[in-house]
Amino acid sequence: MWNETSENETDMATTMARTEFGTFFLPGPTEVRREILEEMLRPMIGHRVPEMEELIGRIQPNLKYLFGTERPVYISASSATGLMEAAVRNCARGRVLSLVNGAFSDRFHRITQATGLSADALVVPWGEIHEPDMVADALKKADYDAVAVVHSETSTGALNPIREIAAAVHGAGDAAVLVDGVSSVGGAALHADDWQLDFALTGAQKALALPPGLAFGVAQAPMLERAGQKADRGTYFDFHEFEKNIEKNQTPNTPAVSLLYAAAAQLQAIREETKEARWARHMTMAERTWTWVAAMRERGVNLEVLAPEGHRSPTVTTIRLPAGWTGPRLAAAAQAKGFAVATGYGKLKDETFRIGHMGDHTLDRLETLLETLEDVFA
Numbered sequence: 333m334w335n336e337t338s339e340n341e342t343d344m345a346t347t348m349a350r351t352e353f354g355t356f357f358l359p360g361p362t363e364v365r366r367e368i369l370e371e372m373l374r375p376m377i378g379h380r381v382p383e384m385e386e387l388i389g390r391i392q393p394n395l396k397y398l399f400g401t402e403r404p405v406y407i408s409a410s411s412a413t414g415l416m417e418a419a420v421r422n423c424a425r426g427r428v429l430s431l432v433n434g435a436f437s438d439r440f441h442r443i444t445q446a447t448g449l450s451a452d453a454l455v456v457p458w459g460e461i462h463e464p465d466m467v468a469d470a471l472k473k474a475d476y477d478a479v480a481v482v483h484s485e486t487s488t489g490a491l492n493p494i495r496e497i498a499a500a501v502h503g504a505g506d507a508a509v510l511v512d513g514v515s516s517v518g519g520a521a522l523h524a525d526d527w528q529l530d531f532a533l534t535g536a537q538k539a540l541a542l543p544p545g546l547a548f549g550v551a552q553a554p555m556l557e558r559a560g561q562k563a564d565r566g567t568y569f570d571f572h573e574f575e576k577n578i579e580k581n582q583t584p585n586t587p588a589v590s591l592l593y594a595a596a597a598q599l600q601a602i603r604e605e606t607k608e609a610r611w612a613r614h615m616t617m618a619e620r621t622w623t624w625v626a627a628m629r630e631r632g633v634n635l636e637v638l639a640p641e642g643h644r645s646p647t648v649t650t651i652r653l654p655a656g657w658t659g660p661r662l663a664a665a666a667q668a669k670g671f672a673v674a675t676g677y678g679k680l681k682d683e684t685f686r687i688g689h690m691g692d693h694t695l696d697r698l699e700t701l702l703e704t705l706e707d708v709f710a
């Protein structure tokens with residue numbers, strides 16, 4: 333047993349030696365800068381003390397800025413899936429239409445089914461997006477109370493046109509638009525208020541480059557009325573509890589204190605970079621990745637970006653592999669050269685691999701990764 337411990341300690345030492353930033357390109361969790369990790373060494377504070385209200389008070393305006401909202405932003409000590417469930421439990425009173433084009437949108441659909449609501453899925457092939465007209469047509473077929481949609485489908489690298497989809501939904505009736513922005517918020521343009529997103533959520537560990545364990549969400553005021561009409565909306569993710577507490581810069585239950593320290597520092601850094609500059613940096617890295625794929629093809633390595641041009645996410649690219657390769661084999665080969673990339677996700681695990689060019693990554697380090705992958709394929 334003691335031997336085991338020392339082996340683990342060696343592993344830990346190896347991981348901690350990974351000091352140079354820019355080797356860990358998973359599309360979540362993403363690489364966290366050392367300064368941000370070190371914020372978590374601060375001492376504990378109680379959750380009903382002025383210091384905590386001050387901490388949340390510093391985080392709150394930067395979260396509002398990030399989401400583009402005047403509404404308070406809820407802070408949940410959960411992974412993002414928690415707020416996906418919260419979206420359905422609080423905002424949907426009747427039949428839900430889920431727009432499914434990959435693994436995470438499929439999860440949104442399954443969550444809806446699991447809450448006991450009637451749920452339909454509007455499924456398009458993985459990698460594709462939902463055209464707003466297609467959504468408007470689907471809404472004519474039944475009386476829908478909510479539409480669940482993923483902005484950036486992290487399994488496929490497709491970016492759904494959320495603004496246009498939200499406009500189509502609002503034009504068709506009064507269904508609420510519930511948006512999973514987990515790999516978009518902070519990495520791709522999203523304006524919760526201007527785009528009339530009734531609920532939008534994200535997780536800490538994707539484009540925000542924070543450690544996992546926090547989720548953030550913003551609900552438009554009518555969602556609170558909806559929540560009030562639901563007797564079975566539960567406790568942990570109750571919007572009324574979030575709302576009542578965040579007004580006082582508090583959280584309903586014990587907050588993830590250490591993660592909040594990290595969030596305060598990182599959200600301030602994001603504010604200083606500006607969200608527009610951050611979106612542009614992500615787009616530059618994405619475009620570089622797509623050009624690289626095209627160049628590799630010209631050199632006879634048959635790679636292909638899964639999502640169609642014009643509908644690709646700036647934060648993650650899913651790449652189809654040539655014959656003879658699998659996602660796990662590619663990820664292992666990259667790891668042997670010191671870089672983490674992801675296998676495909678779900679049913680795309682073997683045929684694809686994924687590069688998460690999001691968070692605090694830079695074009696410079698992405699170039700180094702791409703050079704390394706060239707060696708891997710050589």
Ligand SMILES: *Cc1c(COP(=O)(O)O)cnc(C)c1O
Binds near residue numbers: 412414485512535
């Ligand atoms: C990662 C991810 C999720 C799930 O987030 P967890 O924090 O693991 O619960 C949901 N949706 C999308 C689009 C994601 O990328």
